[in-house]
Amino acid sequence: MTIKNRSRITVFILSFLVWLALTHIGDIQEVIAGLIVAFIVSAVAGKFLLTTEKSEHIIKRFFSAIIYFFKFLWEMIKANFHVAYIVLNPNLPIKPGIVKIKTNLTKDSAITVLTNSITLTPGTLTVDVNPETKEIYIHWIDVLSTDVEENTRLIGGRFEKLLTEVFE
Amino acid sequence: MIREIIGMAFILIGITFDFFGVLGLVRLPDVYNRLQAATKCVTFGSAGILLGVFIKQGFNNFGFKALIGIAFIFLTSPVSAHAIARASHRSGIPLTKETVIDQYQEDNELKESGKKDV
Amino acid sequence: MRVxxxxxxxxxxxxxxxGNFFIYSGDILFKLINVVLFCSLFVLFRVLFGPTAADRIVAVDILGILIIGMLALMGLFYDQSFFMDVGLIWALLSFVASLAFAKILEGRSLDD
Structure with missing residues (x-):
């Protein structure tokens, strides 16, 4: 089975489950309409979900994803208290700047998840990604250092090891 | 009964963080800092409200719609924040005068001068 | 001056x-909805007086995420689930709109 067909079947199952969750199941017509809509969606836009082969086993990747989710939740709660501390302080203790970090991830999906996580964690916001040299530019509200290696360890190092296990 | 109380607690936490985020949108000095505070806090706050609604409603039609709303705002709001930040930096909106470093600007100038040499 | x-x-x-929690006498959910409406008043302040165009785009984007929470609370009060449909469509349209605004601000055409 090629990667494109597997992606189409995944999209079909996911969209049919979402349809079943959103409607009352009390009639056969609802299920038939859901099958037709899911088939149209997977035929038109199904080939974009899975694009590359993964090397690790799926159960191991699933557990890594669970650990990653809880770590991300904890970082996000810390980020919100950080913003609340800055906003409620009368003196506005900020020291903003744009810094550059490097990443070792290669897949597009891994880089997307890494940049979204960086945006939602304390004090950082992704501005631009350079895919050729694997550099990410980050707006930091409280700049601690200006060295590239040091910033890579401080900002990206929290997530990169787990994301390597999930996506590569 | 206990479900009602837990759901109400999540809704109260969500509204508090919504309020902090909007306060950051008004107080902070330039567009990048405003984007940071507002995106983080308002995403977390709205997700808290929707999670409270899901806990109060349980596994029915309304509750599943709230869950889909949580997944949707977690996927979309960082993407739009990233797009707005890049567009405003490229269109030349200046950073605030408290800024200490701008390595993005330095790299862009390096690239421009390199093109002129070739 | 800042202080x-x-x-x-x-x-x-x-x-x-x-005034909201001690003078106004209504349901508790309506008091919470009033707080969210007060938040969107701040957002409208940023839309009106934002110094640059990017500030206004940020404010409109944030307003879309606030409204989905407010509509969830209204649906909880009236016990109707179609309020969530309105909120989801609102958030989807504001996401597409802020992407399009960002592209125009950057100076590219829409079908680039």
Whole structure:
């Protein structure tokens, strides 16, 4: 089975489950309409979900994803208290700047998840990604250092090891 | 009964963080800092409200719609924040005068001068 | 000057909270909806007086995420689930709109 067909079947199952969750199941017509809509969606836009082969086993990747989710939740709660501390302080203790970090991830999906996580964690916001040299530019509200290696360890190092296990 | 109380607690936490985020949108000095505070806090706050609604409603039609709303705002709001930040930096909106470093600007100038040499 | 403005803002917020939670007599969900509407008043301040165009785009994007929470609370009060449909469509349209605004601000055409 090629990667494109597997992606189409995944999209079909996911969209049919979402349809079943959103409607009352009390009639056969609802299920038939859901099958037709899911088939149209997977035929038109199904080939974009899975694009590359993964090397690790799926159960191991699933557990890594669970650990990653809880770590991300904890970082996000810390980020919100950080913003609340800055906003409620009368003196506005900020020291903003744009810094550059490097990443070792290669897949597009891994880089997307890494940049979204960086945006939602304390004090950082992704501005631009350079895919050729694997550099990410980050707006930091409280700049601690200006060295590239040091910033890579401080900002990206929290997530990169787990994301390597999930996506590569 | 206990479900009602837990759901109400999540809704109260969500509204508090919504309020902090909007306060950051008004107080902070330039567009990048405003984007940071507002995106983080308002995403977390709205997700808290929707999670409270899901806990109060349980596994029915309304509750599943709230869950889909949580997944949707977690996927979309960082993407739009990233797009707005890049567009405003490229269109030349200046950073605030408290800024200490701008390595993005330095790299862009390096690239421009390199093109002129070739 | 900055501390002075901070005190004025604190006075406005405390006055609103006192009036909302102790004078206004309504359901508790309506009191919470009033707080969200007060938040969107701040967002509208940024839309009106934002110094640059990017500030206004940020404010409109944030308004879309606030509204989905407010509509969830309204659906909880009236016990109708179609309010969530309105909220989901609103968030989807504001996401597409902020992407398009960002592209125009960057100076590219829409079908690039």
């Amino acid at each position: 002075f403005r901070w005190i004025i803002g604190l006075a406005i917020i405390v006055a609103f909270m006192y």
